[in-house]
Amino acid sequence: MNMDTVTVLKFGGSSVADNIRLNMVAEKIISIKEEEKNIVVVVSAQGKTTDQLIKEAKELSAVPDDREMDVLLSTGEQISMSKLAILLKRMGYDAISLTGWQAGMYTNKTNQNAKIETIDTTRIEEELKKGKIVIVAGFQGINEKGDITTLGRGGSDTTAVAIAAALKAKHCYIFSDVDGVYTTDPKKIPDAQKLPTLSYTEMLEIANEGARVLHNRCIEVGKKYHIPIITKSTFNDKPGSVVQDKIEDTSVKSIVKNDDIILVDIYEEENPQKWLSFLWKLGIDANHFMIKENHLYFTIKNSVLNKFQEVLEKELQEKEVKYHSISRIAIVGHGIKNDTTVMEKVLKIIEKNHLEIFTLEESESKIVIMFTKQVEPSILEQLHEDLCAQNKFI
Ligand code: ASP
Ligand code: MG
DSSP: OOGGGEEEEEEOTTTTSSHHHHHHHHHHHHHHHTTOSEEEEEEOOSTTHHHHHHHHHHHHOSSOOHHHHHHHHHHHHHHHHHHHHHHHHHTTOOEEEEOTTTTTEEEOSOTTSOOEEEEOOHHHHHHHHTTOEEEEETTEEEOTTSOEEEOOTTTHHHHHHHHHHHTTOSOEEEEESSOSOBSSOTTTOTTOOBOSEEEHHHHHHHHHTTOTTSOHHHHHHHHHHTOOEEEEESSSOOOOEEEEOOSOOOSOOEEEEEEEEEEEEEEOSSOGGGHHHHHHHHTOOEEEEEEETTEEEEEEEGGGHHHHHHHHHHHSOGGGEEEEEEEEEEEEOTTGGGOHHHHHHHHHHHHHTTOOEEEEEEETTEEEEEESSOOOHHHHHHHHHHHTTTSOOO
């Protein structure tokens, strides 16, 4: 079989959430099947199924057994894949659903955050040769002991791109409830433009800044195996955004503003550094550690603040810890460093608005500014206007 002809389509949890949406997904698959002979579909669990399963397990045990959690969580994707196969068959299309292990997804041993090691595509290829639409459960695999593993939250994207790489597919579609990748959040800035293309590095930066379009591990797999990833909406026919290899490109692609950050300031007369190992052991996702005079500063997400306060305040006096809500703005675009006008424009806006910077970092494809306070939405508007609005991406 000429494997160049394989197309991989992935549908996220909200796309398969109920029977009405499953019908829309089936229609979409059928319309693509008319053009492409070999189709592999990867599905997530329906709606909030995975969250619900985690909640139920935690009702039974505060620390559920790792192995059994993977057995439980992998059931979500089995429900959506079998429902979709039942539906496609009723509509007259031959389809077959395969679990991660039936599809040859071999992973390492790490429960709930397993990494894909190899994919034995024999079964998928056999079923494609029979003319079937092959539906694979995302997010799951099997380890060398023959036990079920899962790939970490949002991992179905990674299943899809990894299968596309193993089958040397032309590209991998990631269908979801968003239209693609924008120059900034279109809910905040109506002038935001959809990007027709962007590089893997740019997409990784955007994903790491918290834009929830793609799972970051899937972007890494796409980059490594040169698989173009097309993000599109399940619910309309608008063109999406293509994440692909790019040789050179210097414009600013996207600006991400994050107001969900807490700057923690611990005051310690003797040795603020001593808190580092304590924090490390807590296992809370903290970033941007900085020690200055008698203060240790770092950032955490707003969502972990309560848990964090609980633990920390047992150890420290209240007066020694301060929490500030701050904003972080990331300006992403390959080659930003080579274009000095970008930084000039950014600094001009910061000065004009009398904003106080906490940290400023510049790398090959990103400028990140953390402010000492939350900044107004109009700052994002001004940055977008000066850095993105003149670029006509379409
Ligand atoms: N169902 C899993 C989750 O909710 C995997 C995925 O949706 O990609 O994290
Ligand atoms: Mg998802």
